[in-house]
Amino acid sequence: MRAMLKTAVLCGIVSLCAEAQADAPKIGRPAPAFSTTDSDGKTVSLSDYAGKPVVLEWTNDGCPFVQHYYKGGAMQALQKTYTGKGVAWLTVISSAPGTQGYVDGAGANADTRQRGAAPTAVLLDPSGKIGHLYDAKTTPHMFIIDGKGTLVYDGGIDSLPSTDPDDIPRATPYVKNALDELLAGKPVSKPLTSPYGCSVKYE
Amino acid sequence: MRLISVLGPALGLLLALPLPGRAAPVQTQHVEAELVAENLALAAGGDNWLGLRLRPEDGWHVYWRNPGDSGLATSLSWTLPPGVSAGELQWPYPHRSQLGDIVNYGYGEETLLPVQLKLPADWSGGDTLALQAKAKWLVCKDVCIPGSADLSLSLPVAPAGSAQQADPRWRDAFAKARAELPQPAPADWKVQFAVRPEPPGNIPGNGDFSMAVKGAHFSAGGAIEFFPYASDLLKHSAPQRLDNAADGTLRISQQLGDYFTKAPAQVDGVLVVHDSVSGAKAWELHATPGAVQPVPQQAVAKAAEPPLAAAGGQPSLALALLLALLGGVILNLMPCVFPMLSIKAISLIEARAKVARRQRGHALAYTFGVLASFAGLAGALLVLRGGGAAIGWGFQLQQPVFVAALAYLFFAMGLSLSGLVHFGTRLMGVGEGLTADKGYRGSFFTGVLAVAVASPCTAPLMGTALGYALGQPAAVAMLVFLALGLGLALPFLLIGFFPRLGALLPRPGPWMETFKQVMAFPLYLSVVWLLWVLGGITDRGGMAMAMLGLVCIGFALWLWHKPGRASGLLRLAALLAALALLTTPEVRTVSAGHAAAQPGGPEAWSEQRVTQLRAEGRTIFVDFTADWCITCKLNEHVAIDTNTVRQAFAGQNVAWLQGDWTRADPAITAVLARYQHSGVPLYLVYVKGGEPKVLPQILTPATVVDSLKPD
Numbered sequence: 054m055r056a057m058l059k060t061a062v063l064c065g066i067v068s069l070c071a072e073a074q075a076d077a078p079k080i081g082r083p084a085p086a087f088s089t090t091d092s093d094g095k096t097v098s099l100s101d102y103a104g105k106p107v108v109l110e111w112t113n114d115g116c117p118f119v120q121h122y123y124k125g126g127a128m129q130a131l132q133k134t135y136t137g138k139g140v141a142w143l144t145v146i147s148s149a150p151g152t153q154g155y156v157d158g159a160g161a162n163a164d165t166r167q168r169g170a171a172p173t174a175v176l177l178d179p180s181g182k183i184g185h186l187y188d189a190k191t192t193p194h195m196f197i198i199d200g201k202g203t204l205v206y207d208g209g210i211d212s213l214p215s216t217d218p219d220d221i222p223r224a225t226p227y228v229k230n231a232l233d234e235l236l237a238g239k240p241v242s243k244p245l246t247s248p249y250g251c252s253v254k255y256e
Numbered sequence: 257m258r259l260i261s262v263l264g265p266a267l268g269l270l271l272a273l274p275l276p277g278r279a280a281p282v283q284t285q286h287v288e289a290e291l292v293a294e295n296l297a298l299a300a301g302g303d304n305w306l307g308l309r310l311r312p313e314d315g316w317h318v319y320w321r322n323p324g325d326s327g328l329a330t331s332l333s334w335t336l337p338p339g340v341s342a343g344e345l346q347w348p349y350p351h352r353s354q355l356g357d358i359v360n361y362g363y364g365e366e367t368l369l370p371v372q373l374k375l376p377a378d379w380s381g382g383d384t385l386a387l388q389a390k391a392k393w394l395v396c397k398d399v400c401i402p403g404s405a406d407l408s409l410s411l412p413v414a415p416a417g418s419a420q421q422a423d424p425r426w427r428d429a430f431a432k433a434r435a436e437l438p439q440p441a442p443a444d445w446k447v448q449f450a451v452r453p454e455p456p457g458n459i460p461g462n463g464d465f466s467m468a469v470k471g472a473h474f475s476a477g478g479a480i481e482f483f484p485y486a487s488d489l490l491k492h493s494a495p496q497r498l499d500n501a502a503d504g505t506l507r508i509s510q511q512l513g514d515y516f517t518k519a520p521a522q523v524d525g526v527l528v529v530h531d532s533v534s535g536a537k538a539w540e541l542h543a544t545p546g547a548v549q550p551v552p553q554q555a556v557a558k559a560a561e562p563p564l565a566a567a568g569g570q571p572s573l574a575l576a577l578l579l580a581l582l583g584g585v586i587l588n589l590m591p592c593v594f595p596m597l598s599i600k601a602i603s604l605i606e607a608r609a610k611v612a613r614r615q616r617g618h619a620l621a622y623t624f625g626v627l628a629s630f631a632g633l634a635g636a637l638l639v640l641r642g643g644g645a646a647i648g649w650g651f652q653l654q655q656p657v658f659v660a661a662l663a664y665l666f667f668a669m670g671l672s673l674s675g676l677v678h679f680g681t682r683l684m685g686v687g688e689g690l691t692a693d694k695g696y697r698g699s700f701f702t703g704v705l706a707v708a709v710a711s712p713c714t715a716p717l718m719g720t721a722l723g724y725a726l727g728q729p730a731a732v733a734m735l736v737f738l739a740l741g742l743g744l745a746l747p748f749l750l751i752g753f754f755p756r757l758g759a760l761l762p763r764p765g766p767w768m769e770t771f772k773q774v775m776a777f778p779l780y781l782s783v784v785w786l787l788w789v790l791g792g793i794t795d796r797g798g799m800a801m802a803m804l805g806l807v808c809i810g811f812a813l814w815l816w817h818k819p820g821r822a823s824g825l826l827r828l829a830a831l832l833a834a835l836a837l838l839t840t841p842e843v844r845t846v847s848a849g850h851a852a853a854q855p856g857g858p859e860a861w862s863e864q865r866v867t868q869l870r871a872e873g874r875t876i877f878v879d880f881t882a883d884w885c886i887t888c889k890l891n892e893h894v895a896i897d898t899n900t901v902r903q904a905f906a907g908q909n910v911a912w913l914q915g916d917w918t919r920a921d922p923a924i925t926a927v928l929a930r931y932q933h934s935g936v937p938l939y940l941v942y943v944k945g946g947e948p949k950v951l952p953q954i955l956t957p958a959t960v961v962d963s964l965k966p967d
Contacts, residue, residue: 247515
């Protein structure tokens with residue numbers, strides 16, 4: 054109640070609503086709403102995908118942990134498989150200008166083409182607003198939101214922190230498992246895991 | 257060139273061959289890696305210690321077994337002949353590094369990770385054994401690069417039972433690593449932990465982990481840190497609350513990690529106890545579930561986490577408002593407000609003849625001027641910070657155009673006081689001049705002016721209040737800023753409403769003309785100071801442009817009372833020229849940085865340098881300053897740069913680091929925020945590389961010297 058009041062006061066006085074949400078998102082609670090520009094310059098809001106499961110994938114093209122999932126095609130395969138099953142896959146770039154992984158829309162599209170990625174959209178978040186809203190810590194850091202807008206997964210891409218693509222088959226694929234469970238109408242059995250990777254390059 | 261690059265490593269390899277116990281170190285991007293052995297030969301049937309030696313470049317680091325919020329632990333995988341077996345890597349205790357909210361555990365300097373190798377007693381594999389291992393690591397600065405090296409080492413094998421000879425090259429490295437390896441906890445310690453609330457009642461961000469070490473009897477005073485092996489147990493960036501009770505029980509509480517889901521059957525980790533006498537010692541703890549009372553939130557003292565410990569917790573809103581009010585009153589006496597104050601005092605003395613009602617009106621107008629400017633500045637600050645800009649109090653003075661404009665203003669006010677020009681009908685400063693007798697506008701603008709010139713003087717009490725304010729919701733922050741403004745306006749407000757207080761001021765008379773003329777000189781001095789600040793932010797080009805502007809202003813003011821159309825036009829032209837000069841690139845461009853450090857003076861501050869010096873166990877004195885911060889300059893001349901302090905620094909081998917916030921610097925702003933300071937000065941002392949303590953904002957040589965002693 055106090056936190057809500059605090060938020061309300063802040064939002065009323067200065068429009069800092071995004072920053073006011075100090076608490077990390079919680080499993081089983083509504084996922085924080087956001088709206089930003091994608092790599093094609095279009096405005097994208099979480100609510101655009103109401104009714105669909107949504108995956109948020111924090112990325113940084115220069116980060117070796119991200120490269121480890123893209124080099125062997127593992128991330129692209131996940132994107133293709135699940136967007137094919139009606140999931141909206143939103144790749145988010147929160148690197149601040151001048152830091153590793155920062156790209157403009159054209160740069161993001163070039164990266165997507167070059168690595169053969171298949172996200173639904175690439176969201177540009179150079180101010181880190183969405184990153185802080187979700188408390189995204191690493192690249193990759195993965196979130197899954199169900200069709201009702203509830204956060205059902207927050208954590209790592211898999212169980213084995215590594216920068217070596219050869220390690221991927223040995224890891225427990227947390228995100229894949231969670232999506233399979235979600236699409237089968239089952240509760241996600243491991244909704245919270247430790248994300249691993251490079252720190253998100255906030256300003 | 258190409259030939260050399262091919263021949264170089266080959267030559268190195270060749271040279272390395274005849275030496276037992278050493279293959280050439282492998283140079284990779286930012287890390288030198290090498291496999292080394294403690295002894296000149298391997299013993300069959302005995303314990304042999306090898307080590308993975310990693311030396312990251314300055315500013316880069318590799319990770320501990322639990323890397324923290326990001327990163328990756330170093331690993332070593334062996335290719336060994338049958339019968340030979342290698343143990344796990346052993347980990348000297350790590351160093352904590354923090355970048356924003358991200359906390360990591362690792363090594364920023366050359367580190368040896370020992371590993372044990374066992375050979376069968378009946379070794380029959382030959383006189384020499386060629387060992388091969390692949391090391392993998394992640395090395396990070398602001399970016400991370402995964403690295404790996406195929407390491408090899410050939411060593412003679414000595415028969416079982418023969419005497420061992422240590423390799424002198426690695427004796428020190430192994431000794432250092434052993435001293436930093438965690439020792440098994442003594443058998444009489446009882447180590448228990450509790451998690452509250454228990455999952456699944458736990459909501460991430462709300463739970464607490466608490467651990468008690470009974471029978472430890474750690475000496476009071478040294479910093480104590482706990483590093484868990486599991487990366488998801490604790491919120492690494494949350495402060496560790498410590499309670500080192502007199503009965504010998506140490507309790508540690510820390511917020512649970514955001515990804516903590518289930519209380520483990522056992523919690524393993526390393527407890528590092530820093531002692532100013534015997535140095536640091538590390539213990540490996542295995543805690544079992546038990547009843548442990550959490551350490552209350554306030555008790556962060558002596559903990560590993562400096563921010564809250566240093567600030568002594570958060571002041572309440574009422575206290576912050578009171579501090580802000582007091583700070584505002586004190587601000588009246590600060591050197592940068594003094595010229596302003598003198599002008600206002602003159603106007604008060606002059607106005608005393610007038611009716612009280614008018615005085616009251618002027619006092620209110622002045623107060624509104626002060627409050628409106630504070631509200632404006634605070635609003636700008638909050639909006640910019642909300643937008644993510646890393647700025648703090650005093651940010652206006654990081655803008656060269658603002659500084660130059662302030663110099664113009666002071667110069668014009670000085671000339672007016674000197675009698676070159678009479679604004680309006682009365683001898684007044686520019687701000688006062690706007691009043692004439694007609695309105696309260698002049699008093700309002702005097703208030704605005706007072707705030708403009710007061711901003712660099714972060715009064716001692718203001719630091720805490722503003723730091724608190726910036727961490728609060730906008731409404732609260734605004735209240736604190738307004739309380740500060742009220743404090744600044746208070747003396748004149750009181751005199752306005754209680755004319756009897758005004759009677760304490762001297763009687764008006766001819767002496768006032770002299771007084772005004774004398775008061776011009778502090779203003780000229782302020783101009784010199786502002787030009788010096790401007791020269792620091794830009795360069796001498798920018799300073800020269802501003803001085804040209806001053807000449808234009810002087811010219812315009814000299815023409816002020818000359819009759820005629822030509823004089824009027826010239827006057828306008830000179831004023832426009834002065835303004836145009838403000839927009840030249842020389843004035844607008846912020847130069848890159850300061851001149852190189854002078855010998856014997858402070859060294860430039862950086863987070864990496866602090867980490868490095870702390871790792872060396874040096875005592876560090878950090879001084880965050882800015883050219884435009886009078887309090888900082890005063891402290892430097894009166895307290896820091898004195899013989900007493902310099903001798904103490906030299907005698908105790910103290911590293912003096914200086915962070916210059918004259919220009920905007922996000923790294924320094926981040927540190928200021930961590931200690932809940934909204935501006936400079938900020939003084940930190942790390943005694944023998946221990947946890948930092950914050951010194952007061954007004955220093956004496958004795959304060960500085962005393963702070964160097966361990967408490």
